[in-house]
Each structure stands twice: as C-alpha cells, then as structure tokens.
Amino acid sequence: MRYTIYTRDDDFSRELASKFNEVLTDEFHDTRDDDSPQIVLCIGGDGTILRAIHQYESQLDKLCFVGIHTGTLGFFTDYTKEDFREFLHDLHHNKPVIQSYPLIEAIVDDEQTYRALNEIRLGSFTTTVYYDISIDGEYFETVCSAGICVSTQAGSTAANRAVGGAVVDDGLNILELTQIMPVSHINQHSMTSPYILKQERVIEITGESLDHSLLCYDHKETKRLKQAKKVVIKLSDQKVLFARFRPYSYLERLKNLF
Ligand code: NAP
Numbered sequence: 001m002r003y004t005i006y007t008r009d010d011d012f013s014r015e016l017a018s019k020f021n022e023v024l025t026d027e028f029h030d031t032r033d034d035d036s037p038q039i040v041l042c043i044g045g046d047g048t049i050l051r052a053i054h055q056y057e058s059q060l061d062k063l064c065f066v067g068i069h070t071g072t073l074g075f076f077t078d079y080t081k082e083d084f085r086e087f088l089h090d091l092h093h094n095k096p097v098i099q100s101y102p103l104i105e106a107i108v109d110d111e112q113t114y115r116a117l118n119e120i121r122l123g124s125f126t127t128t129v130y131y132d133i134s135i136d137g138e139y140f141e142t143v144c145s146a147g148i149c150v151s152t153q154a155g156s157t158a159a160n161r162a163v164g165g166a167v168v169d170d171g172l173n174i175l176e177l178t179q180i181m182p183v184s185h186i187n188q189h190s191m192t193s194p195y196i197l198k199q200e201r202v203i204e205i206t207g208e209s210l211d212h213s214l215l216c217y218d219h220k221e222t223k224r225l226k227q228a229k230k231v232v233i234k235l236s237d238q239k240v241l242f243a244r245f246r247p248y249s250y251l252e253r254l255k256n257l258f
C-alpha cells in the first residue's frame with residue numbers, strides 16, 4: 001500500500017504520525033509516497049482532513065482519505081487516538097467501503113474555479129452586501145446581509161450550522177443556501193430562512209457588491225473579487241473518497257454535536 005500521512009501542526013498529532021509511519025513501514029512494509037499515495041492518513045481533526053483534501057485536490061479521483069482524530073471523534077474522522085492498533089488491523093485486514101462526497105464549486109466570471117468540501121462563503125465583514133441571486137437562470141431574490149454561505153451536506157455541521165442552517169443527514173446530496181447576518185427591519189427583509197436545494201441546482205450571484213466581497217472556500221480565501229461580475233455556485237463533478245474500514249454511524253457523531 002502506498003500511503004502518506006497528513007498531520008495537524010501540534011505536538012501530539014506529530015508524535016502519533018511518526019509512530020504510525022514507523023509501524024507502517026517497519027512492521028507492515030507499506031510504502032510511504034507523498035507524491036502519489038493510494039491512501040492519505042489524516043491525523044488531527046476534521047479541519048486536518050479539509051487541508052489534506054486541498055493539498056491533493058488534483059488527484060482526488062486516485063486516492064482516498066481516512067482520518068484519525070486526536071481530540072473527540074469528528075465527522076470526517078473514523079478513529080480516535082485510542083484506536084491505534086485497531087486502525088492498523090482494519091487497514092490491513094478489512095476491505096473498506098468507499099463513500100464519496102461531492103465538492104462544491106464557485107466559478108468567478110466563467111474563469112476561475114474554487115472548490116470546497118464544506119462550504120463556499122461570499123461576503124464582507126466591513127460593509128453590507130447586496131446580491132442578486134438567480135437559481136437555474138431564474139431571478140430569486142436580492143439579499144442584503146454580511147453575505148451568503150452555500151454548504152454541502154458534509155459541511156452542514158460546520159459553518160452552515162453556526163449561521164443557522166439545518167444539519168442535513170448523511171447520504172443526501174444537496175446545497176444549502178443561508179444568509180450571514182441578514183438585514184431585517186420594517187422596510188427590509190431578505191431571505192430569513194435557510195433554503196435547501198436539490199443537487200443539480202445552479203446558484204448565480206451578481207451585483208456591484210461582488211467588487212468588495214471576499215470568497216472563502218473551506219479554510220481558504222481568494223483576494224477581493226475586484227471587478228467580478230458574476231459568481232456561479234454549484235455541486236462539482238469532483239468527489240472526495242473516504243475509505244470506511246469500519247461501520248460509519250452519522251448519528252454517533254451528531255450525538256456529540258448537540
Ligand atoms: P478549523 O479549525 O479547521 O475548524 C473549525 C472547527 O470546525 C473545528 O472544530 C473543526 O473540527 C470543525 N469542523 C470542520 N469541518 C467540520 C464539519 N464538516 N462538521 C463539523 N465540524 C467541522 O477552522 P478554519 O480553518 O477556520 O475553517 C475550516 C472549516 O471550519 C470551514 O469550512 C468552516 O465550515 C469550519 N468552521 C466552523 C465554525 C463554526 O462552526 N462556528 C467556525 C469556523 C470554521 P476539528 O476540531 O475536528 O478540526
């Protein structure tokens with residue numbers, strides 16, 4: 001097996017990673033290959049998996065991810081640090097179930113594409129933004145807020161939840177559109193409820209406010225969208241593959257959340 005290890009930048013995760021590395025090469029004779037691995041072992045948290053996915057974005061169809069959490073069990077991580085031996089056993093003896101999650105993408109002016117697993121956020125923390133939102137080419141609403149968050153099912157428990165979006169069950173492919181700090185008073189109300197859209201929907205955002213907006217995708221951001229005229233957000237054809245070496249319970253993770 002060709003593997004690589006992607007580690008959160010803290011002492012404990014680094015130590016665990018070097019222990020894994022030692023056992024995998026010396027005991028199991030696996031091959032460490034950082035350039036073209038078959039499997040990426042992520043040690044840290046859900047945020048670590050996000051970073052690993054972005055690092056290997058150009059090879060997502062050729063590899064899968066498995067996460068070992070060094071804190072409490074996350075949504076993308078299937079093992080905790082206590083499961084060290086069990087994980088090694090499963091990795092070498094169990095056939096994994098491969099679960100795929102679509103990425104979400106934002107295309108700016110038909111030119112530049114940014115992809116994320118959790119969500120795309122578009123907005124400004126300095127001034128209120130006004131966006132004209134069309135869905136599948138049909139005008140929907142002009143929103144007035146600090147911005148919008150468009151989340152995937154996988155991201156529904158992350159920033160989406162923090163801005164009032166609903167948690168969406170595992171296995172549903174959707175987009176969820178939520179406003180961030182919507183302006184709401186007697187003369188102005190804009191989209192006060194989160195909107196869950198079917199997977200093939202295409203959201204188009206236009207308006208002069210794009211000029212001073214920031215586009216964030218997972219933990220990353222673009223420079224200000226200076227002179228941008230249009231941002232299109234939709235589910236991507238690209239998918240992330242997770243190798244599940246033991247049964248995955250979404251409910252178990254949700255119980256930790258609420
Ligand atoms: P980060 O430190 O990597 O993550 C912030 C927190 O969000 C961490 O506790 C992380 O879990 C958790 N998280 C990430 N993806 C998640 C998911 N799909 N479901 C549930 N929890 C999740 O922060 P960052 O670099 O600023 O941003 C990366 C991502 O974190 C963003 O995509 C955003 O959705 C999320 N985030 C969430 C909040 C919030 O809920 N208020 C705030 C900031 C960012 P681990 O501790 O296991 O890594």
Ligand code: MN
Nearest residue numbers: 045046072074
């Ligand atoms: Mn966590």
